Amino acid sequence: MRDKPSTQATLQQVADAAGVSLATASRVLHGSGGRTVREELRARVLAEASRLRYVSHAPAQALARATTSIVGLIVHDIADPYFAAIAAGAMRAARDHDLMVMVACTFREPQLELEYIARLRAQRARAIILAASSFTGTRFVADLADHLAGYADQGGRVVAIGDHGAGVDAVLPSNFAGAALAASHLVSLGHTQVGVVSGPPSLATVADRLAGFQSVLPAAAVVTGDFSRDGGYAAARSLLTQHPSLTAVFALDDVMAYGVLAAARDLGRQVPSDLSVIGFDDIPGAADVGPPLTTIRLDLAELGSRVLGLAVGPPSGSVSIPASLVVRSSTASAR
Amino acid sequence: MRDKPSTQATLQQVADAAGVSLATASRVLHGSGGRTVREELRARVLAEASRLRYVSHAPAQALARATTSIVGLIVHDIADPYFAAIAAGAMRAARDHDLMVMVACTFREPQLELEYIARLRAQRARAIILAASSFTGTRFVADLADHLAGYADQGGRVVAIGDHGAGVDAVLPSNFAGAALAASHLVSLGHTQVGVVSGPPSLATVADRLAGFQSVLPAAAVVTGDFSRDGGYAAARSLLTQHPSLTAVFALDDVMAYGVLAAARDLGRQVPSDLSVIGFDDIPGAADVGPPLTTIRLDLAELGSRVLGLAVGPPSGSVSIPASLVVRSSTASAR
DNA sequence: AGTAAGGCGGAAAGCGCTTTCCAACGGCGT
DNA sequence: ACGCCGTTGGAAAGCGCTTTCCGCCTTACT
Numbered sequence: 001m002r003d004k005p006s007t008q009a010t011l012q013q014v015a016d017a018a019g020v021s022l023a024t025a026s027r028v029l030h031g032s033g034g035r036t037v038r039e040e041l042r043a044r045v046l047a048e049a050s051r052l053r054y055v056s057h058a059p060a061q062a063l064a065r066a067t068t069s070i071v072g073l074i075v076h077d078i079a080d081p082y083f084a085a086i087a088a089g090a091m092r093a094a095r096d097h098d099l100m101v102m103v104a105c106t107f108r109e110p111q112l113e114l115e116y117i118a119r120l121r122a123q124r125a126r127a128i129i130l131a132a133s134s135f136t137g138t139r140f141v142a143d144l145a146d147h148l149a150g151y152a153d154q155g156g157r158v159v160a161i162g163d164h165g166a167g168v169d170a171v172l173p174s175n176f177a178g179a180a181l182a183a184s185h186l187v188s189l190g191h192t193q194v195g196v197v198s199g200p201p202s203l204a205t206v207a208d209r210l211a212g213f214q215s216v217l218p219a220a221a222v223v224t225g226d227f228s229r230d231g232g233y234a235a236a237r238s239l240l241t242q243h244p245s246l247t248a249v250f251a252l253d254d255v256m257a258y259g260v261l262a263a264a265r266d267l268g269r270q271v272p273s274d275l276s277v278i279g280f281d282d283i284p285g286a287a288d289v290g291p292p293l294t295t296i297r298l299d300l301a302e303l304g305s306r307v308l309g310l311a312v313g314p315p316s317g318s319v320s321i322p323a324s325l326v327v328r329s330s331t332a333s334a335r
Numbered sequence: 336m337r338d339k340p341s342t343q344a345t346l347q348q349v350a351d352a353a354g355v356s357l358a359t360a361s362r363v364l365h366g367s368g369g370r371t372v373r374e375e376l377r378a379r380v381l382a383e384a385s386r387l388r389y390v391s392h393a394p395a396q397a398l399a400r401a402t403t404s405i406v407g408l409i410v411h412d413i414a415d416p417y418f419a420a421i422a423a424g425a426m427r428a429a430r431d432h433d434l435m436v437m438v439a440c441t442f443r444e445p446q447l448e449l450e451y452i453a454r455l456r457a458q459r460a461r462a463i464i465l466a467a468s469s470f471t472g473t474r475f476v477a478d479l480a481d482h483l484a485g486y487a488d489q490g491g492r493v494v495a496i497g498d499h500g501a502g503v504d505a506v507l508p509s510n511f512a513g514a515a516l517a518a519s520h521l522v523s524l525g526h527t528q529v530g531v532v533s534g535p536p537s538l539a540t541v542a543d544r545l546a547g548f549q550s551v552l553p554a555a556a557v558v559t560g561d562f563s564r565d566g567g568y569a570a571a572r573s574l575l576t577q578h579p580s581l582t583a584v585f586a587l588d589d590v591m592a593y594g595v596l597a598a599a600r601d602l603g604r605q606v607p608s609d610l611s612v613i614g615f616d617d618i619p620g621a622a623d624v625g626p627p628l629t630t631i632r633l634d635l636a637e638l639g640s641r642v643l644g645l646a647v648g649p650p651s652g653s654v655s656i657p658a659s660l661v662v663r664s665s666t667a668s669a670r
Numbered sequence: 671a672g673t674a675a676g677g678c679g680g681a682a683a684g685c686g687c688t689t690t691c692c693a694a695c696g697g698c699g700t
Numbered sequence: 701a702c703g704c705c706g707t708t709g710g711a712a713a714g715c716g717c718t719t720t721c722c723g724c725c726t727t728a729c730t
Contacts, residue, residue, distance in 0.1 A: 007485075007488055007489060008485055008488070008489040009485075010715095010716060010717090011716065011717065012716075012717090020679075020680090021679060021680045021681075022680085022681090022716095022717080022718095023679070023680055023681080023682095023718085023719080024678090024679060024680075026717065026718060026719085027678095027679090027718095027719095030717090030718080035677090035678075035719095036677080036678075037678075037679085038677095038678070038679090041678095041679085053481075053484060053485050055453065055456045055457050055485075056457050056716090056717085057398075057457065057459065057715090057716050057717070058394075058457045058458045058459065059393075059394040059395075059397035059398050059403065059458070059459055059715090059716085059717095060394075060398050060685090060715070060716035060717045060718090061716080061717060061718075062394035062685090062717095063392075063394050063395050063398055063684095063685045063686065063687090063715090063716080063717070063718090064684085064685055064716080064717040064718040064719080065685085065717080065718065065719095066685070066718095068394065070437075077423060078413070078419055078422045078423050078426060079416075079419045079420045079422070079423035079619065079636070080419075081414075081416065081419070081620070084413055084414050084415075084416070084419035085414045087413045087414070087438070088412060088413050088414035088440060091413060091438065091439070091440045092440070092442070095447075100437050100439065100454060100455075100458065101437065101438055101439075102405075102435050102436065102437050102438075103422070103426065103436055103437075103438045104426070104435065104436075105423060105426045105427070107427070112430075118390065119435060120435075121390045122390050122391050122392065122393045123393045123394070123435065124392065124393065124394055146388075149388060150342075150343055150344075150388050150390075153342055153343070154342060154343040229619070229620075229623070258620065258623040261623065262622075262623060284414065284564070285416070285564075285593065285620050285624075287597075288564070288593040288596065288597060288624045288625070289620075289623045289624055289625060290623070290624060290625015290626055290627070291625055292625070301414070345685095345686060345687090346686065346687065347686075347687090355709075355710090356709060356710045356711075357686095357687080357688095357710085357711090358688085358689080358709070358710055358711080358712095359708090359709060359710075361687065361688060361689085362688095362689095362708095362709090365687090365688080370689095370707095370708075371707085371708075372708075372709085373707095373708070373709090376708095376709085391686090391687085392685090392686050392687070394685090394686085394687095395685070395686035395687045395688090395715090396686080396687060396688075397687095397715090398685090398686080398687070398688090398714095398715045398716065398717090399686075399687040399688040399689080399714085399715055400687080400688065400689095400715085401688095401715070
């Protein structure tokens with residue numbers, strides 16, 4: 001009758017205290033199957049459980065039930081507002097599904113991505129969400145196939161943001177269409193000499209956005225950034241220095257656009273009168289930079305919650321997320 | 336000899352395939368204790384394990400070893416750059432300790448916070464990091480004591496960011512000193528009529544920052560925000576409308592400062608010539624808003640990695656994180 | 671009343687792994 | 701040659717929980 005057991009109470013102890021069998025205790029505390037337990041016993045068990053401060057043991061449950069309530073989310077960097085917003089959306093959805101989210105940051109190292117996939121597999125995560133993989137297209141199939149082999153058989157699902165080819169359900173942001181929208185906007189403003197601050201060319205997202213843009217307006221120059229603010233700054237700086245005649249630049253994502261804005265400022269170019277800048281994603285904060293950023297909006301929270309939904313729902317092919325133009329103050333007519 | 340077992344291989348199967356006992360397989364695959372295994376056997380086991388694509392079963396290990404490699408991180412909202420930056424720091428440190436991080440967003444609902452604590456306990460997380468709790472000071476002790484009772488006995492640690500009173504190790508950002516720094520800066524610029532956009536008064540962080548500020552410069556008016564950008568906007572709007580004579584405002588965090596900047600703009604007040612604005616935290620992006628925000632800098636990544644360190648290290652009291660003033664362009668001399 | 675049909679509690683067999691504990695096996699000293 | 705000790709492999713006992721299967725007891729029906 002000790003009220004403060006020095007160690008975490010177990011179901012067995014609750015059962016004993018309530019004078020019922022382990023099975024009964026399990027039934028009332030988890031009451032899954034159609035089985036019912038007499039009200040009196042149920043109450044006794046519940047009472048003892050709370051008196052003993054019983055907390056179920058998820059690992060043991062996982063072992064016995066052969067499934068967990070964990071989903072893994074692999075991102076490049078959770079401090080990046082793009083991933084942070086997606087993660088928030090995913091977590092909100094996770095709550096609706098009674099799931100916990102394990103987040104892993106690869107800091108853009110492919111090796112780490114592989115390692116985390118393995119660890120998430122070891123945890124028997126229900127699903128693994130690749131919010132942005134270093135492995136896309138055929139490379140994906142080749143390098144990740146191994147790491148994913150057997151995961152599906154074991155009941156695990158893999159879903160991704162962006163196209164990863166064969167067999168992986170994904171939510172597809174409208175990268176191509178969105179970038180085309182950005183280009184059209186610039187065209188309508190009379191820009192013809194425009195540069196683009198791109199990203200690592202191996203990523204499918206980069207290829208899509210670049211292609212979408214160029215399908216409308218061939219870039220006069222493109223330079224490669226790394227999706228970081230400082231990378232965007234450096235890229236823009238060299239771009240604007242080498243091509244002073246550019247009247248607009250398209251950054252493949254907003255955080256690089258932040259850097260572009262800063263570079264323009266440092267180079268004495270007035271935005272938007274001297275130079276128009278347009279980004280992509282519409283991350284929170286895009287409206288507050290100086291000047292407020294014109295960008296292509298993706299509903300990042302929705303993106304996150306959809307991908308989580310895909311991850312736990314039945315395999316259902318891919319869903320796409322629309323992109324829209326939001327005009328703020330970083331773009332204006334050419335000259 | 337099937338090469339593609341339809342189900343995840345188990346240690347037993349690896350052992351059988353390698354012709355050794357389960358115990359031996361376990362020893363080579365996890366080789367913890369001083370025990371050694373003959374080289375030949377070790378190689379055979381390793382070979383079979385990789386041929387069978389063996390992946391250890393973390394839940395089972397957790398059960399047998401009575402410990403996991405999970406730490407929980409509870410934040411208000413991972414999309415908030417403040418928490419995102421902290422999480423990134425924590426995850427980097429987690430990697431060094433071979434831990435996985437389970438992130439939970441409470442979206443500022445105390446009820447959810449309690450629920451997640453329970454779930455993390457159920458997962459047998461090694462430690463729970465309260466990055467920002469709705470329960471502070473005595474309220475903390477009262478309401479959370481129950482939820483945490485027994486967790487320590489069971490080996491779990493609870494650490495927090497900010498002061499939570501009794502028994503909880505914490506990393507303490509220099510909230511008081513930092514806010515005092517902000518006030519001094521404003522004073523040195525000649526401001527005397529300053530307003531502050533505060534946060535939920537129940538939070539210790541809010542109390543500390545407010546007190547620190549007022550210890551140097553009594554606020555002419557304080558209005559309560561909610562640490563969101565739009566909350567900051569609304570608060571600033573009413574503040575500036577009701578007290579048009581204010582020459583400066585201190586926002587308790589940068590994201591509210593974003594809102595203050597926007598409100599000032601909408602109200603036709605020029606920052607910094609008409610109105611100085613200073614924030615707190617120096618979140619990534621603070622340098623890119625218009626105008627670049629003067630703020631009190633906290634090394635958020637460091638904060639995150641320190642708190643993770645505290646969580647897995649031995650109980651060692653609290654550590655504090657310094658704050659420093661970074662002057663950008665949102666503050667200027669009064670009048 | 672007698673019996674078939676349910677409802678409901680309990681015993682027990684695992685789930686995959688770690689970790690004692692024991693036994694077998696060489697090599698050594700005397 | 702013989703007994704000892706240091707090594708190293710294996711058997712087995714759990715870790716805390718779920719779930720099937722059994723059997724008892726209560727109802728209801730003829």
